[in-house]
Amino acid sequence: MKAVYGWLAEASTEQKRTLVAASLGWMLDSMDVMLYAFVLGEVQRGMHLSAAASGAMMSATLIAAAAGGIGFGWIADRFGRVRALTLSVLIYSLATALCGLTQTALQLVTCRLVLGLGMGGEWASGAALVAETWPARHRGKALAVVQSSWAVGYALGAAVAALVMPRFGWRVVFFAGIAPALIAFLVLRGIREPEEWQRQRAPRPPVALLFRGQLGRSMATCATMNAATLFAWWGLFTWVPPFLSLSSSEGGRGLSIVDTSLWTIVMQAGTFLGYVIFGYIADRFSRKFTYIGYLVAAAVMVPLFAFVRSANALLILGPLVGFFGTGYFSGFSVISSELFPTDLRGSAMGFAYNIGRVASAAAPYVVGKVSESAGLSFALSITSAAFLLAALIAMGLPSPAMETTDECRTA
Secondary structure, eight states: OHHHHHHHHTSOHHHHHHHHHHHHHHHHHHHHHHHHHHHHHHHHHHTTOOHHHHHHHHHHHHHHHHHHHHHHHHHHHHHOHHHHHHHHHHHHHHHHHHHTTOOSHHHHHHHHHHHHHHHHHHHHHHHHHHHHHSOHHHHHHHHHHHHHHHHHHHHHHHHHHHHHHHHHOHHHHHGGGGHHHHHHHHHHTTOOOOHHHHHTOSSOOOGGGGGSHHHHHHHHHHHHHHHHHHHHHHHHHTTHHHHHHSOGGGTSOOOOHHHHHHHHHHHHHHHHHHHHHHHHHHHHSOHHHHHHHHHHHHHHHHHHHHHOOOHHHHHHHHHHHHHHHHHTHHHHHHHHHHHSOHHHHHHHHHHHHHHHHHHHTHHHHHHHHHHHHHOHHHHHHTHHHHHHHHHHHHTTSOHHHHTOOHHHHHO
16 A cells, blocks of 8 residues: 555645645536536537537637637746636636526637636646646656546536536536635645746746757647547547437437436546556656557547447446546646756646647537537547547657656756
8 A cells, every 4th residue: 555655645745735736626627627518418409509519619618728728838937836727727617607697609608718718727737836846756646646636527527417407407507617716715825836936937938949959849749649639538528428318319328317427427437547547657667658558548449439339338338438548648747747847847738738729629529510420429439540640649759758857857
């Protein structure tokens, strides 16, 4: 047990607090964003939207998230990781609650755009905060814990939808999104900016350096491989809840809203383990090849999940899809944090992660559009190609950078 939890026991109070703050922010970010996926079917019917149009709602959120991530990355570098994290949580939580008050598709997409700005900013600032607070030997595990909270938030969103929507309707589901605003004040108060960031406060080098030389090559690799993985993830997981709940005539598997939530929660249990176990493997062996291995396994698992008919088989395959099809994000956090210097890390991580969201924004729309002619099972399976493309791009990552020490990172 000491080998599993010893790294947490030896952590300082400040390290634990930053880990909790970033994890809660990411968990509730996941819950707020994915609430839409759980009410998507009802929104479609209530607002008389096509599958492509309802998918485009999520696409709009992802485009806004790209802008938010890049902008908040700069804010995190200029004004501090904690300030940027707090502001982003407040924005996405308030915007989620406002979704429940919308009466038209235009009003809803406007709220989703604002939500996306906060959603994009949370990851860049939270990941940079943890990366700069934890030592290299435990950084993979710490960032894996942060990433694993996405699975908790996704499952929490499923539980909220199952408990609230049958009784009160889809609008009330969104009101749960106000919770992160309260938690932001309670948890983030009093957390100090990382010493590493404070030492590098001035003068700040120009952001343009991220697009030249070795940093430019690292940025190109990180941004393109993440674009491919985000296309795969959002294309797949935006449509998993509708895939489970829609009738067979609509291309789904005909589960009730309660069963859909239960199957989703079980899938997220696999996702949680995928995140956490990635951190242990990556800290022990290679970040790069662990990352690639997850992507290849995901490409194999997705078609199996999409075409199986048995509800019990879905229950078995779901956690495996979650394990490999999401767990690799722990790798992106640690890989990108170690490739870029402290004084540009927030901007670099914000750009590398969120420029991928621009490409991935098309995924919910594409899957929805393809499903209208080829069926939802085939549409979900096209995400396998994106997983394989990401694995090929990741082969170009500089392996030594994955194992860098704290001294090298701050040199």
